[in-house]
Amino acid sequence: MAAPAQQPLPFQFQFLAGAVAGVTEILCMYPLDVVKTRAQINTGASMGIVESFKTIIAKEGPATLYRGIAAPILVEAPKRATKFAANEQYTALYKKMFGLEKVTQSLAIATGVSAGVTEAMLIVPFELVKIRMQDPLNASKYTGTMDALSKIIKQEGPFALYNGLEATMWRHAIWNGGYFGTIFMIKDLLPKAESKNEQLRNNFIAGTVGGTFGTMLNNPLDVVKSRIQSATGDGPKKYNWSLPSLALIAKEEGMATLYRGFTAKVLRLGPGGGVLLVVFESVSNFLRKNFMDQQ
Template structure:
């Protein structure tokens, strides 16, 4: 991972990939209700015409409450199967490949800690590579999470994750699994860079404060910092990505961006900011804490 996360003992590359995938999956399982709320808020559009219609979803807790009340508590975990698929693939690749790619950029003869620019570049690269492979899982997760916005009694498009994969391929073609891959690459590359670089920097700054040490509390604060920076930087492309994946009427990334800006205004790109931060903040805390422990386990097995 980042420099401060390197284990004190040797760990194999397979162990790093396994640790990363496991940590990302645990974080996904714990925080997907907030992600479901975020997606619903992002897909919610302003009413057109003269009629005044109050938004169905309001705020993170309000959205979670509305979904649980109208669709059942289990609806908050819609998309968890492809979500776990995504984290095993994307989480494992973006984190597991980070150190090798960073070493490639600084050169084999480089001594010392890599400069921040190389860390950002490495994280951008692994984030982009990881989501190119994992985009189908992200698409299916968003489609399943968006099902609840259909009118009451309307037939559901998909009965589950595997049915969604096959239905999309059958009805829309294999290429449809990469719908929204453009904004998804932008979002995940940017967020990956924001998370890894900011976690590294925040943690390093905290450790310079007297009384702080490299412990769980420091990891918690650094994880929250990483989540905050990731949301601030990545929210606009996240909204575009969710709308493109949840609504097939958009022709392209640019078309989605322009229509969202025209119809809903610039603040629409920060719809779901609070649940998004609640999601990414808690996600980063859980992921980094789990990652530390998983890497210790795999290093003992080496």
Template sequence: MDRSTLNLLAPRQFYVVPAPVDSGRKKTPGKAILAGGISGGIEILITFPTEFVKTQLQLDERAAQPKYKGPIHVVTSTIKERGFFGLYRGLSSLLYGSIPKSAIRFASFEFFKNQIADKDGKLTTLQTLGCGLGAGVTEAIFAVCPMETIKVKFIHDQNQPQPKYRGFAHGVSTIVKTEGFAGIYQGLGPTILKQGSNQAIRFVVYGKITNWMKGGDDSKKLGVLQTLSSGALAGAASVFGNTPIDVVKTRMQGLDRHKYKNAWDCTKQIWKNEGFFAFYKGTTPRLGRVCLDVAIVFTLYERIYDALIAVEGML
């Protein structure tokens, strides 16, 4: 039997993609926590205004009298009423939350990856999907849900005639005092769905694109523009994949959540009262924010982790 025939009969292997970091080595969760936390803090300072605009549009129900005509109107109205820094209302909740969120995301991804990757540190597409899903669920429970609930309440409170939250500490204490600890864990189910699907999509798409750019050579280092573009595309894929979940999550965390029995009832009411396209409200600002978010975080994470390795080697 000739060699070509043997090749045809050989068992096929799954296509393997690298994790969205250098696959040739295992990364330690400890360094991933530090690199992820620093990356998340820098990223949110840059992108928060787009998150503010997205949340305002999602809270502006079509069933009621709309307050805003679109993203630009949100920006101009906010600056006119509260000045430029009005676009940073609710920043404290995301800043305090983004650092642990990114730290938990990358550390948990590296932990799951280290458990199942092959000896070369590679994952199949399905394994990458699973690790991303696990990272998203973990960050949703331990960081994102309370952070997002507080952020949405702060932004929604700004729309009231007499805002009642005087700052982060006062706002959180008021929420806990009036609603209990569960008051900062509203919309947990949709948040888990959102973050799980977010990270599953992002890690897979980022891994696929960077693998293509490397030409299959895991030792090749990508430039800043390459990682930024890969991250932006991964972020865009997650936006179009799960914005409906994000809309339901936002409504369930707002001050008007009492109008809904649960996430499913919220979904039905949006469909009935506002139509299909209401599930994609805020897509434009979210697209801008998430593409920047993912591009910046993945790029910073890669380089901060390498810097930590270099510093460790010098000690």
């Protein structure tokens, strides 16, 4: 006899599980994000990951690898919570809308894209502050996250915090669609888990492959987003909208430039995607067992 369908978590539990997963991932992987951003906004010769780490530590100190982390930490809980909770909510909505009894890969991709757009609208100001803090040209300009935030608003206006919104929406829609769509496919291919450890293994493998594939798809949009959000001042901006910026970067610097920072990013979001899924599923199962089963 088939096992009964697992009862969906209430929104507040989905939110909590996503928050714990997100903060865990960023604390583990943030230095790679710094290296990735530096590579993407640099228009000169690029360095490898090891060389980048050595250079940053030697010239600016190891603490620089966590410069700007306050902004993503502040948004990480609602960001990751929104990613997973929105994905669960869109799944329920689309299943009802299209009369589906179970999730298909097409549905997983559609819910991932929808969750990505929702997530992007929330995080843009935090991403912009983070990018400004990670840019070495701003090392003496901002003393901290709140100083960066106040100076951006004062010098460029509050709407400057939403520079790169369109590129961010593209970046997150593509990554989440690839991530959740791949997770569905990989879980279907893996042997059925017979134990808790095997379930953790399957989640880590599926999340890692999903994170890697999502990164392969969205890296060019991430380069564009970093370029748009790193630009300061009130004058004309070289990069504004995603598609013209993609074409301009490819024309001036070559197609390979659109994959600047890819290695650092995939090292973060490949295993990071595995960490996200494992922690999210583990916290979800804990909440379901200890709070919902008692009701």
